[in-house]
Amino acid sequence: xxEDETGTESRRRRSPWGVxxxxxxxxxxxxxxxxxxxxxxxxxxxxxAVDGRSDSLSAAAPTPPAGLxxxxxxxxxxxxxxxxxxxxxxxxxxxxxxxWIEAPPPADSNLAGWYxxxxxxxxxxxxxxxxxxxxxxxxxxxxxxxxxxxxxxxxITRYDGRVAxxxxxxxxxxxxxxxxxxxxxxxxxxxxxxxxxxGGGYSKTGGYDxxxxxxxxxxxxx
Numbered sequence: 001x002x003e004d005e006t007g008t009e010s011r012r013r014r015s016p017w018g019v020x021x022x023x024x025x026x027x028x029x030x031x032x033x034x035x036x037x038x039x040x041x042x043x044x045x046x047x048x049a050v051d052g053r054s055d056s057l058s059a060a061a062p063t064p065p066a067g068l069x070x071x072x073x074x075x076x077x078x079x080x081x082x083x084x085x086x087x088x089x090x091x092x093x094x095x096x097x098x099x100w101i102e103a104p105p106p107a108d109s110n111l112a113g114w115y116x117x118x119x120x121x122x123x124x125x126x127x128x129x130x131x132x133x134x135x136x137x138x139x140x141x142x143x144x145x146x147x148x149x150x151x152x153x154x155x156i157t158r159y160d161g162r163v164a165x166x167x168x169x170x171x172x173x174x175x176x177x178x179x180x181x182x183x184x185x186x187x188x189x190x191x192x193x194x195x196x197x198x199g200g201g202y203s204k205t206g207g208y209d210x211x212x213x214x215x216x217x218x219x220x221x222x
Contacts, residue, residue, distance in 0.1 A: 041133050042147040043199060044212060048171040050183070058188065060150065061169045061217045070191050071122030071221060074160035076114040079129055079195075083152040084144035090129065090156075092116040106132050109140040121156040122164035122218060126185050126192040129156070133197045133208070142197035146173065146212045154193060154216050166193045166216035173199040175210045184213055191218035 050057050076090040093102040093113040104113040112131040119125035132140035154166045174180060184194055193216045200210025 040202060041139070041143050041145070041197075041199060041212075044146045044171040044173055045149070048149050048168075050170040050172040050213075050215065057170055057183065057215065061188070061190075061215075062167045062219055064190060064217065064219055068218070068220065070124040070218075071120070071158070071162055071164060072160070073120045073123055074158040074162065075116070076121060076129070076156055077159050078157040079112050080155040080157070081145075081148070081152070081195075082155075083149075084147060086141060086144075088112050088131070088141045090114050093130075104131060106135045106140070109135050109137060112141055120158070121166070121193050122158065122162065122191050122221065124189070124191055125187050126194060127156075128185070128194045128196065130196050133199065133212075142195065142212075145195060145197050145214060146171065146199055148214055154195060154214070156193065163222045164191065164193075164218050165220040165222070167219045168214055168216045170215035171212070172215075173210045173212045175200065177209075179211065184215075188217075192216065193218070 075092055078087070078089050080087050088110045090112045091104055091114075093104065094116050102113070104111045109132070112129050114121070114127070114129050119127040121127040121129070131142040133143050133145070134140050148168050148171050150169055150171075152168045154168065156164045156166070158164065174184075184196075193214075195214040195216070197212050198208035198210075199212035200208055202208050
């Protein structure tokens with residue numbers, strides 16, 4: 001990623017969560033790998049959309065069952081989203097030589113990434129899983145992410161043998177120029193998950209102009 005793509009050199013070096021927010025704003029939102037998909041990826045429906053206010057978003061979130069406890073930290077092995085036929089391995093990603101969070105290799109269309117130094121899915125806090133929407137060959141792992149609806153489930157398999165089950169309570173697409181980082185990444189007091197890919201409008205010169213973001217809260221473990 002060049003300095004022209006990020007804006008100014010002062011934005012390049014930040015704390016991990018600051019860098020993560022910038023990746024969601026610029027790096028991820030600008031990843032478009034040349035696939036000519038006739039109608040493009042599905043975009044979130046109005047019924048699933050977030051209105052941008054944290055209070056109403058919290059009101060839409062499911063209430064976890066009494067006695068459900070947050071899990072300890074563990075690396076992530078896989079992600080399943082039955083409603084959109086996702087069953088993919090998850091690789092850990094870190095920071096590259098310039099301080100940016102790495103994305104999964106685009107050549108592998110069925111691969112997601114989880115930032116190694118962030119919150120683990122199932123821990124209290126907001127964990128983030130990212131993946132490509134497409135690559136040179138066509139649709140990739142999160143091509144259908146924008147078609148998720150409230151109530152759909154996301155299952156994260158961890159290397160400690162536990163599975164964290166999350167219920168979707170919001171799906172939206174946010175412009176990379178006005179990305180609500182605090183809303184997306186903020187700690188709600190519960191184990192939360194955000195699944196993110198590229199979305200919004202697309203041009204050959206600028207790529208995708210936004211990110212599809214799925215908001216989900218842990219409702220079960222097994």
